[in-house]
Amino acid sequence: MKVSIDPTLCYGSAECVHRAPSVFEFVDEYGVVRPGRENSGDDPQVREAAxxxxxQAISLTE
Ligand code: SF4
Structure with a gap:
């Protein structure tokens, strides 16, 4: 599955970065999916972060 963050919803709590630092990072005080990690939606840590x-800014899609 794919994972993405809606930048209009994220308010930079950074919880996703703490839960799955290999997939999410903090850029300009907001959470983003690391480049190249967009297909990490099946990772249990990513699911938990979502x-x-x-x-509810993190989306998991097929
Ligand atoms: S995507 Fe959610 S958990 Fe991650 S920094 Fe934004 S608000 Fe926090």
Whole structure:
């Protein structure tokens, strides 16, 4: 699955970066998917990050 972050929803809590630092990073005070890691949606840590994102900014799609 693919993972993405909606920049209009993210408010930079950084929880995703702490949960899955190999997939998410913090850029200009917002969470983003690291380049080349867009297909990491099946990673359990990424799934958990999506479920727990306080602004529901993380999407998992086929
Ligand atoms: S957990 Fe959600 S709100 Fe926080 S940085 Fe990540 S995407 Fe943004």
């Amino acid at each position: 479920e727990r994102c306080p602004s």
